[in-house]
Amino acid sequence: MARLVVSLVAASFGACAALPTSGPSARDIQQSATASIRVVDVDDSIVQRLLELFSEVFPGQPPHDQIVLPGDVLEVSIWEAPPVLLFSAAAGASTSSVSGASSANATTLPPQMITADGSIYVPFAGTLAVAGKSLPQVEADITRQLQGKANKPQVLVRLVANNTAYVTIVGEVVNSTRMPLTPRGEHLLDALAAAGGTRQPVDKITLQVTRGAAVHSLTLDTVIRDPRQNIALQPGDVVTALFQPLSFTALGATGKNEEVNFEAKGISLAQGLARAGSLLDTRSNARGVFIFRLESSAVVGLGETAATAAGGQVPVVYRVDLTDPRAFFLAQRFPVENKDILYVANAPAAQLQKFVNLLVSTVYPIQGVVTLTK
Numbered sequence: 001m002a003r004l005v006v007s008l009v010a011a012s013f014g015a016c017a018a019l020p021t022s023g024p025s026a027r028d029i030q031q032s033a034t035a036s037i038r039v040v041d042v043d044d045s046i047v048q049r050l051l052e053l054f055s056e057v058f059p060g061q062p063p064h065d066q067i068v069l070p071g072d073v074l075e076v077s078i079w080e081a082p083p084v085l086l087f088s089a090a091a092g093a094s095t096s097s098v099s100g101a102s103s104a105n106a107t108t109l110p111p112q113m114i115t116a117d118g119s120i121y122v123p124f125a126g127t128l129a130v131a132g133k134s135l136p137q138v139e140a141d142i143t144r145q146l147q148g149k150a151n152k153p154q155v156l157v158r159l160v161a162n163n164t165a166y167v168t169i170v171g172e173v174v175n176s177t178r179m180p181l182t183p184r185g186e187h188l189l190d191a192l193a194a195a196g197g198t199r200q201p202v203d204k205i206t207l208q209v210t211r212g213a214a215v216h217s218l219t220l221d222t223v224i225r226d227p228r229q230n231i232a233l234q235p236g237d238v239v240t241a242l243f244q245p246l247s248f249t250a251l252g253a254t255g256k257n258e259e260v261n262f263e264a265k266g267i268s269l270a271q272g273l274a275r276a277g278s279l280l281d282t283r284s285n286a287r288g289v290f291i292f293r294l295e296s297s298a299v300v301g302l303g304e305t306a307a308t309a310a311g312g313q314v315p316v317v318y319r320v321d322l323t324d325p326r327a328f329f330l331a332q333r334f335p336v337e338n339k340d341i342l343y344v345a346n347a348p349a350a351q352l353q354k355f356v357n358l359l360v361s362t363v364y365p366i367q368g369v370v371t372l373t374k
Contacts, residue, residue: 026288026345039317055228057216073161077108081152169195171241200243210238221265248340250276253284269334286322288345
């Protein structure tokens with residue numbers, strides 16, 4: 001009988017690896033770090049990188065310097081001092097003058113669109129390349145070409161239709177629109193106002209700005225509270241107002257294993273743990289708090305050589321050690337993102353307790369049978 005008990009105990013030891021569990025251990029996750037899965041210990045520098053704001057991603061730039069490009073429509077007005085030599089009867093032009101014998105005459109040419117090759121035509125000045133120039137530069141070019149032909153010419157160029165320097169505003173706004181940019185320097189909130197505002201409450205809207213290859217999101221609430229995030233816009237920017245249910249999934253040794261919704265203004269890891277019922281005293285490994293996320297390689301400084309999943313993102317596992325008191329300050333700032341998986345590993349002692357329970361449930365019934373047979 002003793003040999004039977006020993007055999008059963010040995011079998012129980014062999015079954016340790018097969019004990020039920022809610023997921024991998026902290027050690028298993030650490031050992032999973034490969035070229036395709038990155039395990040990153042959360043520290044202050046990582047939190048700072050994840051909290052990048054519009055003002056950091058899109059650094060301050062001077063107000064938009066209004067230049068003209070193919071497709072823009074210009075109106076040219078030319079003044080000549082008397083005696084008028086050229087423009088008093090220019091074909092197709094409107095002429096006005098100030099009363100008086102010595103008045104100067106103003107001739108306004110019909111509006112014309114800058115051609116695909118970037119030029120416009122001005123009588124007696126010829127074809128001028130204007131694309132990429134500011135309005136004062138175009139005025140100076142025309143004036144220079146008229147010198148010696150017109151009598152003391154002065155030129156004013158007006159942008160009639162701005163068809164190239166604009167920002168596109170789409171998403172959860174009252175009216176999706178294209179907002180022309182001016183030298184004043186329009187900002188992010190100006191774009192929302194031009195689109196009639198958002199259709200959802202402020203705390204439920206996330207703003208996404210696309211500039212070239214850079215795409216970054218920030219809550220509207222943050223932009224309103226921090227004027228530095230109300231960035232100046234540049235030609236070609238796309239502003240998208242997003243309204244979508246945001247959630248993360250809590251798994252492992254937390255009070256609740258479920259999908260947890262949160263607001264567009266975002267929540268921290270500390271808040272996320274609280275909403276998930278915190279760590280279970282009887283099971284959790286405080287050294288093994290993990291956040292699973294598909295991340296841009298640039299965010300955590302992984303470089304271009306990092307193996308990527310679909311969409312060019314890198315599978316990253318962030319690890320937080322809550323046995324370190326400093327980690328609680330990091331947890332207050334670490335941002336939880338949409339579709340994150342928050343996983344808390346079981347403590348090694350919890351697995352040991354399962355084994356002890358298995359051992360007791362195996363040996364005691366046998367001991368009882370032995371006692372009864374004596």
